[in-house]
Amino acid sequence: xxxxxxxxxxxxxxINCPFDDKYIQLLDAITFTVMACKFVARSxxxxxxxxxxxxEKIFKIVAECxxxxxxxxxxxxxxxxxxxxxxxPLELGIFLGAKRFGGDEHRNKSALILDTERFRCQKFISDIxxxxxxxxxxxxxxxxxxxxxxxxxxxxxKDLPGPDAITAAYTQYLAELPSICALRRLNPxxxxxxxxxxLIYYWLKASEPL
Amino acid sequence: xxxxxxxxxxxxxxxxxxxxxxSELRQAVREVIAARDGRTGNMNxxxxxxx
Numbered sequence: 001x002x003x004x005x006x007x008x009x010x011x012x013x014x015i016n017c018p019f020d021d022k023y024i025q026l027l028d029a030i031t032f033t034v035m036a037c038k039f040v041a042r043s044x045x046x047x048x049x050x051x052x053x054x055x056e057k058i059f060k061i062v063a064e065c066x067x068x069x070x071x072x073x074x075x076x077x078x079x080x081x082x083x084x085x086x087x088x089p090l091e092l093g094i095f096l097g098a099k100r101f102g103g104d105e106h107r108n109k110s111a112l113i114l115d116t117e118r119f120r121c122q123k124f125i126s127d128i129x130x131x132x133x134x135x136x137x138x139x140x141x142x143x144x145x146x147x148x149x150x151x152x153x154x155x156x157x158k159d160l161p162g163p164d165a166i167t168a169a170y171t172q173y174l175a176e177l178p179s180i181c182a183l184r185r186l187n188p189x190x191x192x193x194x195x196x197x198x199l200i201y202y203w204l205k206a207s208e209p210l
Numbered sequence: 211x212x213x214x215x216x217x218x219x220x221x222x223x224x225x226x227x228x229x230x231x232x233s234e235l236r237q238a239v240r241e242v243i244a245a246r247d248g249r250t251g252n253m254n255x256x257x258x259x260x261x
Contacts, residue, residue, distance in 0.1 A: 012224075038221065046225045192229060195228060199239060201223055
């Protein structure tokens with residue numbers, strides 16, 4: 001059965017996280033958790049049309065997602081330019097702006113804001129004081145727990161698997177990913193976001209009766 | 211969707227994969243899981259572990 005636009009909106013999660021190699025374990029854990037909880041993982045990485053302006057991709061995805069995971073932990077200076085990357089705070093601002101000014105449909109948007117430490121980001125985005133920041137400490141299993149618990153409260157869904165079950169499933173998925181990729185001659189370290197979401201989808205379907 | 215409505219299915223990803231077709235990815239996943247189940251029996255990893 002095809003979902004209506006509002007059903008898809010309610011189940012869609014904008015993942016606004018760093019894409020770099022140092023963060024990839026956390027990004028993958030967040031993506032897996034969103035899908036294991038039966039939500040739709042969305043990212044700017046999913047659109048590979050180079051002709052579309054990046055900020056337009058972000059606007060489109062924010063408009064289509066009621067939920068958003070925003071990780072503000074990447075504040076290190078870029079090695080080449082010695083400047084921090086501000087994309088994640090900008091995209092959080094777009095999300096919060098849509099919630100505030102986007103009309104009735106967007107008023108019920110919900111954001112999970114993550115950082116390595118709970119109160120650290122108040123030092124570099126003081127306007128965020130008062131928001132409930134969750135800490136992941138750079139650990140994938142803490143990302144799993146925070147994302148799962150937030151989805152439970154933000155959606156009022158009561159039948160989500162527990163954090164330990166999701167972590168166990170994710171560990172097993174990671175263990176089997178090299179074998180799966182080998183069958184298609186894919187490099188598990190070079191999978192696109194779309195490849196990953198499809199692999200997770202089929203793996204979850206095959207491992208859990210629906 | 212009503213806020214309290216039970217979510218019973220995993221929605222498929224929104225965009226197509228780029229390195230292989232969906233059927234190729236699905237087949238690869240099935241082969242690996244079939245091999246695993248042949249070794250270890252049922253592995254419904256999320257079943258019966260709901261909070």
